[in-house]
Amino acid sequence: MEKKNKILNIEKIHTYYGESHIIQGLSLHVDESEAVSILGRNGVGKTTTLRSVMGLTPPRSGSIAIDGRDTTKLPAHQVSKLGVAYVPAERHIFPGLNVEENLKLAARPGKSDQSWTLEKVYDQFPILSERIKQDGATLSGGEQQMLAIGRALISNPKIIILDEPSQGLSPLLVAAVTECIQNFCVNSGITLLVVEQNYRMALKVAGRHYLMGTKGQIVGMATTAELEEDPKIIRDHLSV
Template sequence: MLEATGLFSYYGKSPIIQDVGFRIEKGAFASILGRNGVGKTTLLRTIMGLTDGIAGNLSFDGENLGSMPTHARSKLGIGYIPQGREIIPRFTVRENIVMGTYARTDGKRGIPDFIYELFPILKEFLNRRGGDLSGGQQQQLAIARALAMGPKVLLLDEPTEGIQPNIVKQIEDVIVRLNREMGITILLVEQNVRFARRASNQFIVLDKGRVAVSGTGEELTDEIQDEYLTF
């Protein structure tokens, strides 16, 4: 579904992602791991076309992403929940979610009922401004907005960072359900190795912008954690 070979990605003239290759199959749950500053967020931004330029090959569902603009990538079915959530604080919960529907190709603008089942609090707060929600509720809103587009794959950048503990487990469980029950491919940037081990069937460890090691979920060993993930 999502494949890269010899991928470089730049901010200005500086290559942040360097000679990266990976293949993520449809329905996979892949975690991208690594210490701070190694290129994890940049890799997601590269997939969305949000860096200054790329070299190498990057494709999704057989489509060459190349210089394709971000909105076109969204219409292919790539949903993105960025670090910091980036909801629109002055928009209501309803308006934020409906924004996601504009990436749909079928023209539907209704909010899918399953979103309320996943996040009941959002139905209760439909007319509340997004900026008035707690951090955890805003994260739920950001995921709901991405789901409203009917994505084939979700890119999530540290979705539980800075979230109150009582909501972290709920968000983790929803992400697993989206993969296991709804068949959505997940590409997750995560610092929580415990969750990555529980949820992933594939992992990629980045170090200095390159793939240091990759494998199946069962191959994410304590030795790898000690070498590449311990601060």
């Protein structure tokens, strides 16, 4: 059997904000080119987990490895240099810069002929190509989400980490963003780690799902097929 490469491996991390012990012994992994979601109620530590991986709130103990390299103590800019693109829930569009400038600032040359370019991003998100000169901060919520994802793609990362990509979007835009995420994962082989409250979207974009209980503890793991067959798993773990 082919051995899969764990492109992201988190082992027993403990993460704090000051004295608050938020993540208490979380372990999970994502294989190369795999799409994985973390599902969990409000406040359990999903965003903190992503911030731990990115080096924005590094864990106090435990370890994180990206593509075999220990990144536990690396600051965010170095994690990003290793090819990890993070799209936080609040998107962080640079105000005062138009759509194209936002994209160009993030652009990094890719290694393959599958690389993401301005042209490819506009192709994927026609809405952005119609607003090239518009100030990024004046885009609608959905357009900003597309710009944020476009910016992640054009950095030609190995791993994309998305925090609640469906947040604040109309059902129509959720469908558009879902389709885009499916496309880039399948077509570019980019590894995906996504946090979603909208579990229907999570089931569409990811193949494997970690269920997070309180304090960042993983209380279950299931494939999309398993969750579709037995929706009770989600209800038991995630309903209030």
